[in-house]
Amino acid sequence: MSSLEITKIKRLVDKKIEHLSQRIREISHTIYENPELGLSEFKAADLLIKELESHGYSIERNVAGLSTAFKASKGNLGEPTVGLIAEYDALPDLGHACGHNIISASAVGAAMGLADFLNITGGRVVVFGTPNEEGATAEGGKLTDVESQVRGKVKMVESGIFKDIDAVMEIHPYVKTTLTPDFLALIPVKISFTGKPAHAAAAPEMGVNALEAIILTFNSINSLRQHLRSDTRIHGIITEGGEAPNIVPEKTSALFYLRASDKKYLEEVLMKVKKCAEGASIATGAILDFHPSSYSLTNMINNKTLCKFFEKNLIELGMEIDELERHEHLGSSDIGNVSYVVPAIQPLIAVGEKDIAIHSREFGKATISKKGDQSLILATKALAFTFLDLMVDKEIFHKIKMEHKASFQF
Ligand SMILES: [Zn+2]
Ligand SMILES: [Zn+2]
Structure with missing residues (x-):
């Protein structure tokens, strides 16, 4: 035409x-x-x-x-x-x-x-x-x-x-x-920790605190932010944070969205966030399950x-x-x-x-x-x-x- x-x-x-x-x-x-x-x-x-x-x-x-x-x-x-x-x-x-x-x-x-x-x-x-x-x-x-x-x-x-x-x-x-x-490219990640329950006042030394592991993960990610490219976004929520104050939390989970302006850099960010969670696992003794979604944007x-x-x-x-x-x-x-x-x-x-x-x-x-x-x-x-x-x-x-x-x- x-x-x-x-x-x-x-x-x-x-x-x-x-x-x-x-x-x-x-x-x-x-x-x-x-x-x-x-x-x-x-x-x-x-x-x-x-x-x-x-x-x-x-x-x-x-x-x-x-x-x-x-x-x-x-x-x-x-x-x-x-x-x-x-x-x-x-x-x-x-x-x-x-x-x-x-x-x-x-x-x-x-x-x-x-x-x-x-x-x-x-x-x-x-x-x-x-x-x-x-x-x-x-x-x-x-x-x-x-x-x-x-x-x-x-x-x-x-x-x-x-x-x-x-x-x-x-x-x-x-x-x-x-x-x-x-x-931005986006990968959803679920981070879970399994600790060991115990009476939080009577026998805290017997417990392994999975909530502290989640809190440490958030804090480590916050320490990491300064050293990430400015287009990076990391934001999360705690979806499971323990059952009662008098029980050392056994199971905890958080969901995070990790984002960056390209897929390749986002994969680097994912590895860094994984290290934050692994560090929290070593520090607390809680067992880590790091689960990036099988789909990403x-x-x-x-x-x-x-x-x-x-x-x-x-x-x-x-x-x-x-x-x-x-x-x-x-x-x-x-x-x-x-x-x-x-x-x-x-x-x-x-x-x-x-x-x-x-x-x-x-x-x-x-x-x-x-x-x-x-x-x-x-x-x-x-x-x-x-x-x-x-x-x-x-x-x-x-x-x-x-x-x-x-x-x-x-
Ligand atoms: Zn929308
Ligand atoms: Zn829309």
Whole structure:
């Protein structure tokens, strides 16, 4: 397709999305008003699937063994395929305080907007419904282990579902608009100690104190912090701290999240934290069980070649781009794992005032405010227009993939 032809189609897609805008806003608001925790997002998944089906997308449910995951495809087989990511899980107590209602409505909205034009533009659109980004499972119970929180995209990557995809796009709402935010690699770790119970006053010399081992571990990690790279984050909670003050604690456990801006350095951090726990074990005599989770989140590799197209569209649509602070990290996300297997972007789109914290009730409300609705439609258009730009010269996918490959040569 020539760029002139694509410019014409852009105008038609723009009109189509304007025409669908009321429905796209309704999707966002309905999901916001019916928050569901990770792995139980049945209403949201059903709503999105119905919408995509009515625009001619063929649906695969239960992908990667996840009952609320889906894949919706439309377009030309054997042609460049662009994935759009829809997240729709909420947070315990706070509802859609991370704004995943905007993520799913924009992805599905862009797919709806493009549906009638794929036979002209070529290419293929696949919407991935990806549950449980937050790792807050439906049980909603207190987190006590590091294996039950497997994020949807981690499983989906393992299943090989992204293997035929050439590029992936997802937007995330935030209080600023920025194109290539950092997401940190993350390893959850469970640290447990087993000591020996004894009467804490009558026979303390007979006991081995597993709580002291946990406390020493926290203190050693605090001593370590000064000597770690500034992008490192280590934060933990004690999930088991003993039974009663008059018993020397026999069993204790803590859960930690270790994060850093790259996977390789994070593995070094993991070894250092392990030494802190081993030291506490030697000092107290309590037996250590150091258990890193079998899954981890990787850092995000932002594909700049792909992002340039998104940026141009965002600016043309009138969105101002904000600067992030030098060390403004946004936690971690399983989109990082996707970015390791397929070129990907996850720009952030401002929906609220800059002084609101993400993961707060105020932020959730901002996603359905007037500004939230406007940003939603704008992001929907930017996603759809970027797909159209990629269809001008399909050789661009070669460049996108070369950059992706090069990002692993460090
Ligand atoms: Zn979140
Ligand atoms: Zn989020």
